[in-house]
Amino acid sequence: MPKEDSTIFSSYQRDPSLFDEIYDKKGQVKEVYKTLFQLYGGHSIPDYMTLNEKARSSFFNQGITFQVYDDKQMQEKIFPFDLFPRIIDGKEWEIIEKGAIQRSRALNLFLWDIYHEKKILKQGVVPLELISSSENYLHQMMDVDPPGGIYNHISGTDIIKHNDGKYYVLEDNIRCPSGVSYVICNRTALKRALFGVFNHYETHTVTNYAENLLDLLESVKPHGADVPNTVVITPGMYNSAFYEHSYLAKTMGVELVEGRDLFVENDFVYMRTIKGPEKVDIIYRRIDDQFLDPLEFRADSSLGVPGLFSAYKKGNVTLANAPGTGVADDKAVYTYMPEIIKYYLDETPILNNVHTYHCSRPKELAYVLDHIHELVIKPVDEAGGYGISIGNRLTKKEIATVKKQIQEHPRKYVAQPIMSLSVHPTYIDETNSFEQRHVDLRTFTILGKDKDFVLKGGLTRVALKKGNLIVNSSQGGGSKDTWVLK
Amino acid sequence: MSLEYNIVYKAENVYDNPVKEARWQFLIIPEENYNQKLEAITFKNSMEFPYEFSTNAYGFKTIRILAKAPFEAISFEASFKLLKETSNPFDFILPINQEDEYSKYQQLQFKVDHEPFLRKTPLTTLLEHHINFFEYQQDQFVFENLQALNKWVYEKIFYTPGATDVETTLDEMLEHRQGVCQDFAHLFCAISRKYGIPCRYVSGYLHQGNGYFGDSQMHAWTEAYIEDVGWVGFDPTNNLIANENHIKVAHGKDYSDCSPLKGILYSKGSNTTNHSVQVHGQQQQ
Numbered sequence: 001m002p003k004e005d006s007t008i009f010s011s012y013q014r015d016p017s018l019f020d021e022i023y024d025k026k027g028q029v030k031e032v033y034k035t036l037f038q039l040y041g042g043h044s045i046p047d048y049m050t051l052n053e054k055a056r057s058s059f060f061n062q063g064i065t066f067q068v069y070d071d072k073q074m075q076e077k078i079f080p081f082d083l084f085p086r087i088i089d090g091k092e093w094e095i096i097e098k099g100a101i102q103r104s105r106a107l108n109l110f111l112w113d114i115y116h117e118k119k120i121l122k123q124g125v126v127p128l129e130l131i132s133s134s135e136n137y138l139h140q141m142m143d144v145d146p147p148g149g150i151y152n153h154i155s156g157t158d159i160i161k162h163n164d165g166k167y168y169v170l171e172d173n174i175r176c177p178s179g180v181s182y183v184i185c186n187r188t189a190l191k192r193a194l195f196g197v198f199n200h201y202e203t204h205t206v207t208n209y210a211e212n213l214l215d216l217l218e219s220v221k222p223h224g225a226d227v228p229n230t231v232v233i234t235p236g237m238y239n240s241a242f243y244e245h246s247y248l249a250k251t252m253g254v255e256l257v258e259g260r261d262l263f264v265e266n267d268f269v270y271m272r273t274i275k276g277p278e279k280v281d282i283i284y285r286r287i288d289d290q291f292l293d294p295l296e297f298r299a300d301s302s303l304g305v306p307g308l309f310s311a312y313k314k315g316n317v318t319l320a321n322a323p324g325t326g327v328a329d330d331k332a333v334y335t336y337m338p339e340i341i342k343y344y345l346d347e348t349p350i351l352n353n354v355h356t357y358h359c360s361r362p363k364e365l366a367y368v369l370d371h372i373h374e375l376v377i378k379p380v381d382e383a384g385g386y387g388i389s390i391g392n393r394l395t396k397k398e399i400a401t402v403k404k405q406i407q408e409h410p411r412k413y414v415a416q417p418i419m420s421l422s423v424h425p426t427y428i429d430e431t432n433s434f435e436q437r438h439v440d441l442r443t444f445t446i447l448g449k450d451k452d453f454v455l456k457g458g459l460t461r462v463a464l465k466k467g468n469l470i471v472n473s474s475q476g477g478g479s480k481d482t483w484v485l486k
Numbered sequence: 487m488s489l490e491y492n493i494v495y496k497a498e499n500v501y502d503n504p505v506k507e508a509r510w511q512f513l514i515i516p517e518e519n520y521n522q523k524l525e526a527i528t529f530k531n532s533m534e535f536p537y538e539f540s541t542n543a544y545g546f547k548t549i550r551i552l553a554k555a556p557f558e559a560i561s562f563e564a565s566f567k568l569l570k571e572t573s574n575p576f577d578f579i580l581p582i583n584q585e586d587e588y589s590k591y592q593q594l595q596f597k598v599d600h601e602p603f604l605r606k607t608p609l610t611t612l613l614e615h616h617i618n619f620f621e622y623q624q625d626q627f628v629f630e631n632l633q634a635l636n637k638w639v640y641e642k643i644f645y646t647p648g649a650t651d652v653e654t655t656l657d658e659m660l661e662h663r664q665g666v667c668q669d670f671a672h673l674f675c676a677i678s679r680k681y682g683i684p685c686r687y688v689s690g691y692l693h694q695g696n697g698y699f700g701d702s703q704m705h706a707w708t709e710a711y712i713e714d715v716g717w718v719g720f721d722p723t724n725n726l727i728a729n730e731n732h733i734k735v736a737h738g739k740d741y742s743d744c745s746p747l748k749g750i751l752y753s754k755g756s757n758t759t760n761h762s763v764q765v766h767g768q769q770q771q
């Protein structure tokens with residue numbers, strides 16, 4: 001075997017304060033990474049550059065692009081992809097999988113409760129103000145029974161590994177979590193570039209996502225639909241996740257539609273086709289609550305379908321995820337997850353929560369204001385990594401600005417200790433070498449009637465800027481193929 | 487004793503450019519409840535498009551029309567025949583102790599049960615200094631406080647048709663103190679909710695035979711929740727407890743839950759809409 005110093009790993013520098021995914025406590029390459037380390041170590045830098053180029057062109061050829069909001073020039077970008085995969089062994093994965101299902105089930109019971117009996121609020125376990133101040137708590141959903149009793153059919157759980165070696169959940173995304181198409185495309189790209197490495201590992205497939213999604217969606221079909229007709233609804237081609245919407249429709253073998261392709265008559269939903277109207281039973285919707293139905297929500301938008309909500313309320317169509325689900329992915333609700341899991345399942349959380357300070361509570365607010373330099377400040381209702389301040393990166397002036405913002409709207413902010421995301425060797429174009437970069441993991445969980453599914457894999461996102469902790473694609477992050485071993 | 491009403495609602499829409507596709511939803515049918523009985527409904531539109539009945543998210547009956555041929559103008563006419571029982575709005579017993587009564591409103595269980603109608607919405611939010619103009623008297627019953635609030639709102643705003651539109655905020659309206667029935671109702675809701683008394687916005691028809699304020703359009707008032715009594719209607723535009731002249735159609739958190747006509751058009755250019763309402767009442771034996 002070639003020694004590592006003659007290869008692309010020769011200049012790999014390890015910061016001892018960071019948790020490196022491929023090394024164990026003694027500083028040895030972990031058992032699961034050994035083969036891969038040797039295989040990659042056999043390549044020279046020019047070899048690797050060629051392979052990297054090959055993988056990149058695979059993305060362009062597949063048309064996998066996204067758009068970033070607020071860009072002066074709206075342009076399509078590819079999501080930077082890294083050839084060195086992340087490996088999670090079977091035992092470790094089992095914990096993640098059980099933990100993700102536990103959270104999804106608990107959130108589903110929480111949603112049922114706050115839209116029906118509201119016991120958790122009446123007993124004061126979760127404060128009423130938390131829910132009533134959320135714009136995503138839809139009164140239209142009161143006492144509505146979603147088909148099969150499921151609200152959060154699809155969840156994306158963001159998990160990190162801290163430098164104590166344990167997994168922590170950062171957030172539960174249960175509105176329209178995206179990214180699953182990248183998981184599958186990352187696998188395809190890696191296979192095209194380096195097929196041989198897969199011969200050395202027994203890795204779970206990720207291409208079974210679509211069939212499981214369709215299967216679980218059909219398990220919550222509306223009453224009376226024997227052979228349900230499923231569609232995916234998209235806000236359109238200008239949406240940043242349009243590629244994913246079309247990808248999911250294609251791989252499930254169902255129609256991709258926009259609002260105007262559907263209409264409602266006598267509280268049933270139909271799709272316009274060249275053969276005439278066709279009844280629709282299940283809608284995987286990738287448009288937000290407020291745009292679903294202009295007759296019931298925002299009237300100034302034509303993205304949705306007029307009358308859709310009344311069809312839903314009558315039980316004639318399944319919407320996934322259910323309207324009003326977003327109230328439970330508010331970052332302030334996240335902080336009550338241990339209580340929510342205990343309350344509905346009488347279990348202790350399998351995955352850790354990051355300790356959270358609520359700026360709405362005077363004592364905790366005082367602590368936050370005194371310790372901003374060692375905390376991450378997050379707005380409770382922004383997605384995509386916008387509006388986050390990391391205390392130890394702020395100048396004095398910035399600290400003062402953040403303090404002022406918090407004092408003006410304490411309810412809008414929560415704070416957490418700065419978590420140290422684990423790092424993983426990542427190929428860096430500028431230096432043509434591997435360097436440590438922070439990573440997280442988004443897992444994808446699907447709930448159906450009496451069944452569930454977690455995709456064995458997930459989206460490992462990489463913060464490509466050195467030292468950066470924010471991994472969202474909209475903030476310049478990349479991703480890696482993620483292997484779960486059998 | 488009861489009153490028989492004949493109500494006619496008309497709307498006329500004219501468009502700059504031909505419309506190929508449109509959908510309308512009307513929330514104009516009187517509610518059926520303990521003292522309102524609907525005897526007949528007729529509905530017509532000038533294009534003879536088919537219509538259907540549905541319900542909105544709060545369970546109120548709607549009429550929907552799907553346009554299936556191009557047009558540049560369309561008119562709608564609905565008429566309702568309704569029996570309304572007269573009742574004495576003061577026909578209930580006041581609780582024994584004012585403080586005990588108010589303390590019920592402070593309990594968590596009560597707040598959770600009535601959360602939808604205790605919530606601030608964009609149309610029922612007031613700046614702190616505007617709220618404080620009205621002071622809740624703890625030594626008086628909730629009902630008495632609501633009567634005082636009704637009078638206070640009535641005196642605060644000068645009824646001025648056209649002074650505001652559906653997007654005017656309460657704080658903007660209070661700058662000039664001019665408004666229409668929606669503003670009176672929103673202001674009443676905002677203050678009632680601020681003091682923890684559940685309050686809902688009501689849309690309906692007003693029989694103006696007795697010279698009440700309101701114009702020839704739909705009227706708006708409120709219903710506040712009184713423990714052990716239920717929802718009691720207050721009409722701050724006229725400083726009245728809602729009576730046999732108030733014919734309820736729907737309620738919601740604010741106007742946006744109750745707007746009588748919502749239309750979705752797939753067309754360019756602007757359009758104008760005219761509504762009119764006629765209410766005729768006749769005493770029955």
